[in-house]
Amino acid sequence: xxxxxxxxxxxxxxxxxKPIPDEVQGQKAIEEWLVSEGYPQWEINSFGMNGFYCRYWxxxxxxx
Numbered sequence: 001x002x003x004x005x006x007x008x009x010x011x012x013x014x015x016x017x018k019p020i021p022d023e024v025q026g027q028k029a030i031e032e033w034l035v036s037e038g039y040p041q042w043e044i045n046s047f048g049m050n051g052f053y054c055r056y057w058x059x060x061x062x063x064x
Contacts, residue, residue, distance in 0.1 A: 001063045006030065007055040009047075014039045019061070030054065 007017035015038055024033045031052070035041050044052050 001061050002058050003061045005057050005059050006034070008034055008039055008043070009053070010043065011039065011054075017055075019059070020056075 003019040005017045006020045008014075011017060018037060020030065020033065024030055031044055034044065034054075047053070
């Protein structure tokens with residue numbers, strides 16, 4: 001099965017990259033999910049309006 005991975009800036013400090021749950025879609029929902037997973041809101045805010053970004057890629061999770 002394939003999963004979408006998300007890696008925000010300096011994500012390694014907060015346990016990222018992590019797979020994004022299927023129900024999380026859209027920039028606002030992703031930012032809310034990041035914060036719920038331990039990524040600080042101040043890191044997101046530090047990029048200013050429309051400046052925050054994440055790296056994304058698809059990974060095989062190893063399940064059939």
